[in-house]
Structure formats: structure tokens, C-alpha cells
Amino acid sequence: MTPVTTTLALLLLPLASAAVIALFLRRRHNLAAALSVLAAAGIAALAACLIFGAENRGQTITGSLEWLTLGPLTLKLGFLVDDLAKLMLSVVAFVGFLIHVFSLGYMHDDAAKARFFGGLSVFMFSMLGIVLADNLFMIFIFWELVGFSSYLLINHYNQKQSAADASKKAFIVNRVGDFGFLLGIIWCWWQFKTVNLAELTALRWQGGTAISTALPLLLFCGAVGKSAQFPLQVWLPDAMEGPTPVSALIHAATMVAAGIYMLCRINFLMTVDAVQAIMWIGVATAAYAALCAVVQRDIKKVLAYSTLSQLGYMVAAFGLGQLVWLEWPQADTPHQLWFWGAAAAMFHLTTHAFFKALLFLGSGSVIAGCHHEQDIFKMGGLWKKMPVTFWTFTIGVAAIVGLPFLSGFFSKDAILYLAFLNNKAVFGILTATAVLTAFYMVRMWKITFFGEARSHESEHAHETGLTMTLPLIVLAILSVVGGYSGIFSKIAGSFAEAVPEAHGSAHTGMLLLSCGILLLGGGVAWVFYKTEATDSLAAKSPAAFGLLVKLQELFDRLYGYYVAKVQQRFALVLDFFDFIFVAGVPRFTAQITSWFGSGARLLHVGSLHGYVYWFLFGAALCWAIATGLL
């Protein structure tokens, strides 16, 4: 197989699986599950071919075909598989496969298993489309498709009102961001007459093309929606209504990271002001979400806010590194493909995908083991009952808080080091966020696994089956080793070389800083929180607790007020005008036609009374003609 056919097969495999499930296997639940997992395994195998295959190493695979021609606008579908795409592909394919396997166990008794696995296949197809796409329009098409599959899967428990609401919220909030993204793409086409990424890069390096700051910011809107950045972060915590494997796959490891991936794809379009704004949005998201995570009771909500916070890190890293390059453009040759920011962001994205998928799947295992109890204050004492889950989860926690020599340590330190070099304010906030991360993760970890069982469900908790523990173990191993340059450069190619790394005394400094963060945040949480059925913070300082809860609810309230009080009223006014003036005229003309129609129909339906009316009409007509009225 040539690389292009491999890539094509990779993309079409999950689509075929989804189509077969949707058309033939909707009632054959186990068959559908097997097919979807096999497709995921196929994706992983083909992706391994592309990434590790000797003939593809360091090669960029391209290929495209024309899809639509609308006047001067030609839309193409094509592949651009470079080192960046390969890195993202490895995350989507391997983590995706492990989550498929986990789903076999987690969704074992589900009544709508076929729909679930069909949805997973649709998602894999859409996500791979984003990863492989070579132009912005194609990215946008698949961008919408991942939004759709996310909607489908959040709404999996569709008999629950909260799940239905959450799926709608996710979809609508994403539309807001996507509108900006679409405007950005149109602008891009209008200015450069192309949306192909390779052609855009070439145009940019030729120089002489001034870029307005609004262009990258509009494109960034798409990432704000999809990666749930400030101020569109509200949908992600609600999206936890979906089944836990979905949260792991879509709302932690892959789809929400697509925004960062897209930013890295268009990094050559950035301007200094835009990058500043992007950096600060990332920093704000990271800090805000970390504060919210401290007061959550639901194990998945803690992880959701933590995901938000880590996504903020990635966006901030992208902004920071890009800034370095933009402010000293002569320092880097234009031919150097990857820059510090993109590399640091993608590095953290990869390790985050490993450990956050691990944490989510671990929480899924906990939830399944505790008979679908999600409140951490009703758990406790699980470490003895669920040893595999406990140890793998512990590795995940250690990785996310940046325990030295685990994957999270390397990637987070790369970002902190970047911040330290460039912007001390950002460095301060990100360090504080890291302390908070350690704080809330240790809080959750301690309350969930230690102490006494605090409810009937957790007393009867049991370790989950092999299909669930095996992915946990594999992900735990990846979370440990994923950060080592030996492993990372295998999948990331030239990309790994651009990851900022501290050397010498700076290296020691970062190591000490990391330990300090860990000891401070984790230590305080370990001492402060008691394994009781109530939140220690709420008990000891209700004011601080209430403030954080208010902070968390602030945006939902704000948007709720805006939608209900402002937008809805405005929409009603518009609807009234629409009813009277816009729709009113065609509706009235249609009504006239309809009257003629019903009159003519009376001639043929065999109703005596209809004939009488027609007779009457005829008599009136005759009379009118006879009297000269007509």
C-alpha cells in the first residue's frame, strides 16, 4: 500500500464501521461493539504503519482531490500528514483504541450499546478527518462532525433530561466559537485566495503579506469553542453527563485538544497581538478552572475542570512560545517548521491525553465498581477493594501533578520554563495553578480511595473486569514513560527537538520548583481534607467555599440571564416582525391559492353540498352577466 492509500483506509475504516452499525447492526449489540472495537484496532494498526513505518519516517504524506468548484472557489479534500499530524494521530489512534476496549467493559449492560459504539466510530472518523486534513475548509467540515458526534454521545443516556440539556448546551456553545472560525476561514480565503495549509505557509514565508490581528483571533474562536477556553468553557463540565469512556475519549484526550492542534496547524498566521490575547485567555482558563475544581463533589466534574485547566496550559504555552518567535523573527530561520510554543503545547497535549484518559477511565472504573455512584464523598476506602484501579489512578494523579520523572513533569515543566523565560506574570499564575492542581487532585484522590467506606455502594465496591483494567494498565505505563524524549521523539519526529528544555542550573531550578509545587499543593490538601462525608473546606471556611461555588456558577448564571432576558426577548420581537412582514406575505398568497384549490376540489369529491355551492356560484355568475354587471 502506498502511504496515501494507507491514510485513506485509516480515515474510511471508522466511517465504514459506523455505516454498517447504523444500517444493519442496530439491534445486534455485541456484534456492533465488536465491529467498532475492531475498527479502532485497525486504525491503531494503520496509524502505527504511518508513524513508525520505515518508509514513512520523516516523510510528509500529501494527496488531494477536487471536491467542489463554485466559481473561483475550489474546495479540495486532501491529506497533509506531517510530524504534527502524526503526533496527533498517535494520540487519537492509540488512546482511542484503549478507550474502545475499556468501553466494552464499561458499557457491557447498556441497553443502547450499538448506538454508543456507532457513535464512537463516527467520532473516530470525524477526529481523524481533522488530524489528516490539509486545508481549513476540510478541517471545518470535520470540526462540525466531531461536534455532532460529541452531541450524540453526551446524549447517550437520552432518557435523562440533564443529559439532553448538556448535549444541547455543548452543541450550541460550540456553534458560537465555530461561527468565528468560519468567518476566519472565509477571511483567509478572501485574503490569500487559498485555504490549503501548505500553500498558506509558502505564501507567508514569501513575505509581504500583512496579516490583520483579527484573522488569527477569528480562527482562534474555533479553538475557544472546541477546547472550551474562557469564556466558552461552560459546556465542558456539563458534558460529563455522557458515559465515562466518552468523557475520556472526547472531552479529555482528543476532541477538546483539537483546538490546540488547530492552533498549531495555523501557527504561521499568528501576529504578536493575537498571540498575546491567546496566551492570556489560556492563562485565565487555567487559573479559573483550577479554582472551580477545588469545590466539586462529582469525581468526573473534578476531572472536567482539571481538563479545562490543562487545556488552558496548552493554549498559554502556544501563546508564549509563539511570542518568542514573533518578537525575534530573525533568530529563527523561516524554514524551521516547529516553534517552541507549538512543540510545548503539543507535548503537553500528548502526555495529558495519556494521563487524563487514564484518570477518566480510572474514574469510570471507580463508578462502575461503586454501582454508578459518582459523589466522591460517598466513596472512600476503595484502595483495598479496587487495587488495580487504585494504583493506576495514583500514577495518573502523580503524572498530572508533575511528580518528577513522570510524563506530566516533563511537559508541564517545559511550559513553566517557557513562561519563566518570557513572561514573569504568566509564570506566576501558571505556577499558582500548578499548586492548585496538586491540591485538588490530591483532595479527590484521598477522599475517593482512603478512609472508611461512606455509603452502601462503596462498601460493596468490587474490582472491575479485565477489559477495563487492561487499558488502565497500558495507559498508566504510557503516563509514566510518555514524557521521555526517547519515546516522545519516536512518535513526534522532528517535533520533539523543538520542545523547550531547561539545562544546567535552570534544570535543577525547575526540578526544585516542581517538587515545591507538588509538596505545597499536595501536602496542604492531604493534611487539610479529612476522609469524611462532608467537604472539609465547606465545614471550616464556608465563606471561601461559597465564594468558589459562586465563581464556578458565575458564567452559567451570566449566560442564563443573557439568553433568557436579552436574547429571548429580542428573538420574540424579531419573530413577530417575521410573522407579520416576512412570512405574512407569502403565507397570505399561499392561502389564496389554497382557497382556489379547495374550491376546485369540491367539483370532484362527490359531495352534494359542494355541487350546491357551485350551482349557487353559477347562478350568481349568470345573474351578474344578465344584469350587465360583468
Added chain:
Amino acid sequence: MTISLNAFLIVAGLLFAIGFFGVLLRYNTLVLYMCLELMLNATTLALVAFSRFNGTPDGNTFVFFIITVAAAEVAVGLAIIVQLYRRRGTVQVDELTALKD
């Protein structure tokens, strides 16, 4: 005491209206038939009244013809309705829609 022409005409008009709306609104063929007869009688009443107030015999002459024709018509019409009932088992017009197909 004399009754004015208008009084006769109003009664005739009312009779005609009752017959007319009966035809429009009722479904039973027999009732429809009676309503048709009612309209016919309304016109005869009007004609007789005109004849009386004009002092000419034209109206009365018409009325004799009308009565004769109506008698023949009723004989044929009722026979048709009876046959209809025997064949189709109903005399409701909304069920007699064979022309539709």
C-alpha cells in the same frame, strides 16, 4: 282586515330560505327533497300573491302548471329515493359519493 303584499312576500322568502339552507346543510335525501319542495312552494305562494294583488290570472295559471309538474316530479323523485335505498342501503348524501371515483 287586509294583509299586505309584503307580508306574503316575507313569508315566501322565509320559506325559500328554510328550504335553501335545508338543501345546503342537511344530509338525508328525503329531507333534502322536502326542502326542495319547500322552495317550490315558496315560489308558488309568491306567484299567487302577485296574482291576487295585480288582479290578473297569470300567476294562478303558473301555479297550476307548477303543481302538476311538482306532482309528477315527486312521483319520480320518491321512486328514485326508494330504489336508492334498496340498492345502496342508505339515503345519506355524504355516503352516496360514487361519482367521486
